[in-house]
Amino acid sequence: MENKVMIQAENIRFRYMPELAPAVDGVSMQIKKGEFVAVLGANGCGKSTISKHFNAILLPERGTVMVEGMDTREDAHLYDIRQKVGMVFQNPDNQIVATVVEEDVAFALENLGVPPQEIRTRIDDAMEMAGIAKHKHKAPHKLSGGQKQRVAIAGVIAMRPDCLILDEATAMLDPIGREKVMKTIRRLNKEFGITVVTITHYMEEAAQADRILVMNKGKVVLEGTPKEVFSQVDLLHSLRLDVPQATELAQQLRAAGLDMPNDCITEQECAEALAKLLKNSAN
Amino acid sequence: MIRDITIGQHFPGNSVLHRLDPRMKIVLTMAYIVLLFVAANPAGLALATVLLAGLYRVAKIPLRIIVKSLKPILPIIVFTVVLNLFFITGESQPLVELGFIKIYSEGIRYAVLMGVRIILLIAGTSLLTYTTSPIALTDAIERLLSPLSKLHLPVHELAMVMTIALRFIPTLIEETDKIMNAQKARGAQLDSGTLQQRMKAMVPILIPLFVSAFRRADELAMAMECRCYRGGEGRTRLKQLRLTTNDWLCCVVCLVLFGAIWCTNFFFTGL
Numbered sequence: 001m002e003n004k005v006m007i008q009a010e011n012i013r014f015r016y017m018p019e020l021a022p023a024v025d026g027v028s029m030q031i032k033k034g035e036f037v038a039v040l041g042a043n044g045c046g047k048s049t050i051s052k053h054f055n056a057i058l059l060p061e062r063g064t065v066m067v068e069g070m071d072t073r074e075d076a077h078l079y080d081i082r083q084k085v086g087m088v089f090q091n092p093d094n095q096i097v098a099t100v101v102e103e104d105v106a107f108a109l110e111n112l113g114v115p116p117q118e119i120r121t122r123i124d125d126a127m128e129m130a131g132i133a134k135h136k137h138k139a140p141h142k143l144s145g146g147q148k149q150r151v152a153i154a155g156v157i158a159m160r161p162d163c164l165i166l167d168e169a170t171a172m173l174d175p176i177g178r179e180k181v182m183k184t185i186r187r188l189n190k191e192f193g194i195t196v197v198t199i200t201h202y203m204e205e206a207a208q209a210d211r212i213l214v215m216n217k218g219k220v221v222l223e224g225t226p227k228e229v230f231s232q233v234d235l236l237h238s239l240r241l242d243v244p245q246a247t248e249l250a251q252q253l254r255a256a257g258l259d260m261p262n263d264c265i266t267e268q269e270c271a272e273a274l275a276k277l278l279k280n281s282a283n
Numbered sequence: 284m285i286r287d288i289t290i291g292q293h294f295p296g297n298s299v300l301h302r303l304d305p306r307m308k309i310v311l312t313m314a315y316i317v318l319l320f321v322a323a324n325p326a327g328l329a330l331a332t333v334l335l336a337g338l339y340r341v342a343k344i345p346l347r348i349i350v351k352s353l354k355p356i357l358p359i360i361v362f363t364v365v366l367n368l369f370f371i372t373g374e375s376q377p378l379v380e381l382g383f384i385k386i387y388s389e390g391i392r393y394a395v396l397m398g399v400r401i402i403l404l405i406a407g408t409s410l411l412t413y414t415t416s417p418i419a420l421t422d423a424i425e426r427l428l429s430p431l432s433k434l435h436l437p438v439h440e441l442a443m444v445m446t447i448a449l450r451f452i453p454t455l456i457e458e459t460d461k462i463m464n465a466q467k468a469r470g471a472q473l474d475s476g477t478l479q480q481r482m483k484a485m486v487p488i489l490i491p492l493f494v495s496a497f498r499r500a501d502e503l504a505m506a507m508e509c510r511c512y513r514g515g516e517g518r519t520r521l522k523q524l525r526l527t528t529n530d531w532l533c534c535v536v537c538l539v540l541f542g543a544i545w546c547t548n549f550f551f552t553g554l
Binding site: 055057079082083086087089091093094095096097098099100102103106107108109110111112113114115116119120123139140141152155156159 | 417418446447449450453454457498499502503505506507508509510511512513517518519520521522523
C-alpha cells in the first residue's frame, strides 16, 4: 500500500490559450497512495492548473498524467479516472447541484448509474463520514459555509474515490468551518486511507500534511516534509509565501541570537522549545 | 426582506394530497382544467367549486393562503368579467342601456361563469404547487415527458435546468441583496428619484449579478463534470416514483367525481 503510486505526472506543460505563456511547464510529481500532500504557491503559480490535470478536467499539451496506471488522455478511462479522483473546489455554493442535501450527495452516483438501493446506503455512509448526516433533508442554502463544503465533500466521497483533491477548499470558510472541514479531511485520510492532495494558502493546514510541494511560476521548486520545507524560511519568503506563525517566531528569535530550533512548525513544538529555553536560562 | 420570497409556494404538510404521487397530481390537475372548460354550466362549476373546497380541506390549507394567491390576478379577473359583461349580446331586450353600453342577461351570466372559472383555474393549479415540493414537481415533469425523449427532445436537460434554477434562486437573491448593499455603500440611490432614474440605478446591480452568474455557471459545470455528469443517458435516480394502490384509488375517486361534474352538461344545455 505504502509505495503504490496514485498519480504520476510527468513533465507536464499546459497553456490556457495558444498565445499565452504556459501556466505550468515541465512539472513532474508523484502522489503515493494514502498520502496527504499539500501544494503551496503564490497566486498564479499553476497549482490549480496542475490539480485539474489529475482528473482529466484539463489535458496536458505535453507530458503525461497517469492515474493508477490510466492515461488521462484516453477517453475510455475518463469516467473511471473521475470516479477515482474526486475534486472539491473553493466556493461551496457553486458545486452543489440539487435543492436537498441528500439528493446532491447522490448526484455523482446517479450519473454513474448506481442502482437506487445502493445509492441509498452509499450516500448514508458518505454523509456519516463527512459529518452532515443530521442535515440530510435540509436545503443547501440554509447551511453554513463549512457545512456546505462538507456536503460537497460528501458528494465526492460517495463515489468512493481513492483520492481527494481540494482546490483551496477552505479558503472561503470562517475559522470554525475551516477547522471542521480539515478535521473531516484528516479523518478521511487516516481512517479510510483516502489519498489527499490539498492546495492551500493556509500554512497551518499545510503543516499537517505528510509532504509539501512548493510551486513557483509553473514549476515545482521545493519538495519535502513540512519540517524540511518550512525550515527554509528565506526561500519561502522570496517566493512570496509565509511560514506558519510558530516557525516565523522561532526564526525571528534565532535571528535575535536565541538558541531556537529551526524545525518547529506547530504551536506546541514552539511552546516546548521556548519553555526549554527559559528553563536553561533560569539555571 | 428580499430573502423572504418563497418560490413555488410550497406549503409543507402530510395529508393524502401531499403524499399523492406528483405525476398523478399533475395529470389530475390537467384533467380538472379541461373539466372547467367542458362543464361550462352553473351546476357544473358549482360542483367543481365544492370539490376543490373539499380538496383544500383535505390538504389542510387555510383559506387566507388561497385569497393571497388570487390577489395578484384580481385585475385580470375584473377585466375579463367587465369585458364579458359589455360585449356579450343576447337575443332578448338589453337589461341596461346607457348610450352605446348594452348589458344583456346572457352577458351577466357569462361574465359570472367566466370569473368563477378563472378563480377555480388558479385555485386548482395552486393546490398542485401547495402540496408538491418544487423538486418533486420537476421530477414528475421529467418522468411524464420522458416518452418525448425518444423524439430527441431534451427532456432530461430541461429538468436539470429547472432543478439548477430552483437551487440557485436563493443564492442569487442573496447575492442581489449583497450587491445592492455594496452599491448603496458607494452612494447609489435605489429607492428615490423618478421611475427612469430608478431603472437606471438598477444597471450597476444587474451587471455584477450577471457577471457573477456566468462565473458560477462555469464553476458549477466543472464541478458537475468532476462528478461524472454526462447527460441523462444511463442515469439512475435516488428517489424512485412508484404508483401505489393509494394513488390509483385517489385517481379513480377524482375521475368519478370529474365525470359526475361533466354529466351536468346533459341537464343544462346552452351557455
